[in-house]
Amino acid sequence: MNDGIQAGTVAPAGFAPVRSAVSIEATGLVKKYGQRTVVDHVDLQLRGGEVFGLLGPNGAGKSTTIGMLSTYLQPTSGRVVINGFDAAKHSTNIKQIIGVVPQELAIYEDNTAEENMLFFAEMFDMPSAVRKERIESLFKSMGLWDRRKDLVKKYSGGMKRRLNLAVGLLNNPLFVMMDEPTVGVDPQSRQSIYDIIAGIKAQGKAVLYTTQYMEEAELLCDRIAIIDNGVLKIQGTLEELLEKSEHPVQATKPRGLSELFLQLTGREFRDN
C-alpha cells in the first residue's frame, strides 16, 4: 500500500515522476500584520527524502511560515515555489501535492473518524478505490482501524492527534508540513508519529517539522533551522549548526542543540 509517489498526474508537463521529484523553494518570505513583521525574510529549501526541522519559541513565526508555504496565507512579500508551481498563481496544483498537519486539531468532533477521513479524502481528486485503500492503510498505521466508527469526540487526546495527522496524509503528499504534532501526546502516540515520519522520508518525500522539543529535532531532522521573532537565525545539519555557531555574544561553543537554541533565542520567557 505504501506505493511511493503519485506525482505523475499532478507534476507540471515534462516533469518526470521520480522518487525525489519534490522541491520546495521559499525566498524572501515576509509576513506583516499591520506594522508588525511576524516573518522576516525567510529563505528555505527542501528536497525529497529529508526532514527539515523548524525550531523556535512560541510566537517565533513557525506556524505563519507553514501558512505561507501551504498557500493558506499570502506572503506580504517573497515567493514560494513547490515543484515548479508558484504558490501565488497555482495554489490548486500545490494543494494537490502537499499535506498539512495543523498545530490545532482540525477534525470534526461530531463525526466519526471514518466520516472525517472519507470527507477530507473527497476533497482530493483521486479514484475511489485508491481513496478506500489509502484510508484503510492510514487507519491501520495509526492504530485507529478498530475505532474508526467512533465519534471523534469520544477519542483520547493522542488518538485525536493521530487522526489529525492521518487526515494530513490522505492525498499521499509529496511535501508534508507538520506543525508541532507531538504537543501533549503520550509517548506511544509520539513514537508512532516518529515512525510515520521515518516512513514518509523513506519514500523520498519532504517533511517540514516544527517543534519546540530539541531532542525531537536531534532525533528526526536531517537539517534544522532556528527561527526567532520571524528571523531565521541559523540553518544546516546538526553538526554544521554546532560547528558554525560562532555567535558574537557567546564565546563558548554550545554542547548541544538545547544550549545553542537558548544561546540564539535568549532566556526570557516567551508567552507569545
Place this chain on the structure above:
Amino acid sequence: MRKVWAIVRRELQQLSKNPVPLAINLLLPILLIVALGQINFGGASSGNFAISIPVITEDTGAGAQTFKAALQQIPGVTLEEMSLADAKAHVQTKGDRGGYIVIEPGFSQAFAAGQPAKLTVVTSTDSGGQVVRSFVQAVANRFNTTSLMVQSAQAQAQQSGQGAAFNAGAAAQQAQAIQQNAKPAIDLDIQTAGGANFNSFDQVAPGYATMFVILGLNIVATTVINERTRGTLRRLAVMPVPRWAFLLGKMIAQFIISFLQVAIMLAVAALFFGAHINGNNIVGVFLLVVLLSFAATSLGILVASLIKTENGIRPVILIVGILGALLGGSWFPLWLMPDWMQAASKITINSWAMNGFNNLMIFGQDLSQIVPNLLALLIYGAVCLFIAARFFSFTETA
C-alpha cells in the same frame, strides 16, 4: 460537484448525530401552529377582540339608527359606513372584514309600522364571517323579542279591556297564538359571499413556518463559524476545494433542512387542520416554499460570512427572525397593518413569502398572481448570496 456533495453529506451526518436541536426546530413550531391555529384570526376578529363591520345605510330613518346603536353597544364592535362596492371589496377581495350589513330603503318605515324590516347581511364563509353573523343575529333577536313582548302586552290589554277575569289557561293559549302569528321586527336575510376563504391555519401555519425557517438558519450558520474556530476551515483551505464549493455545500445542507421544515409544517396544517392547500394552489405553494427556503438559506450564508463568532450569529439571527416575523406578516396578517408598515415590511423575506401564501391560501389567487413574490424571493436570495460570496473567506483577515 462531488466535493460539494461530500460537504453536504458530512454536514447532514453531523447534524443527525445531534438530532435534538433539529427536532426542536421542527416540533416547537408545529406545536405553536396547532395552538395558535385555534385562535380566530379572521379578518373580522383578532386577539384582543375588535371588529369593524361595514354598513351600507340606504335608509336614514330612526329605526335604522336604533338598530345601528344597538349593534354598536356590543363591546369591540364598530360600524363603518361605506359604499356597497367598498364593502364587497373588503369582504370578498381583500378578506379583511368578515361581512357587511345593508340596511335597505324603507327599513325605518316598516320598523315603525310593526312590519318586518328587511336587513341584508353578507358574510364570508370564514370564522370572521361567523362572528359578524352571530352579532347581527343576536341584536336582531333582541328586537324581535321586544316586539313579541309588545304584541303580547297589546293582546293582554285587549282581553282585560273586555273585562274577563284572568285565566291562566287562556293566557297560555293566547301566548301560543301570538307566537305563531308574531311578526319578527327584523327580517334578516343572511347571505354568504364567496371570496376570502379563511381558516386561521392559513395564516398561522405559513406565518410560523416562515419565522422558524429564519430562526433555523442558526443550524448551518453556526457550523460555518465552528469550522472557522475549530480549524477545519483552515484545513479545507489547504486542500484543493474552492470557496464556492464550500459555500454551496453548506447552502444545500441548509436548504434541505429549511425546505423540510416549511414543507412539513404546511403539510401538517393542510392534512390535519384544514389549511387551504389543494390541487389549485399546490404548485404555487411548492414554489413559494422552495424560493422561501432559498432566500432564507442565502440570508443565513450571508450572516455566516459576515459574522465570525457563534456568539455574534445567534442574536443576529434571533433579531432578524423576530423582527422579520413581526413586520413581515408572520404573526399578524399583512393586510391588517397600516400602509406604512406594509411598505416597510417589503424589506423582510417574511412579507414576500407571506403575501404569496395569503394570496394563494386565503384569497384563492393563482400561480400567475404570485409571480412577483417568487421573483422577489429569488432576487433576495441571489443578492444575499452574491454579497456572501464576496465577503466569505477561508482565511482569517487580520
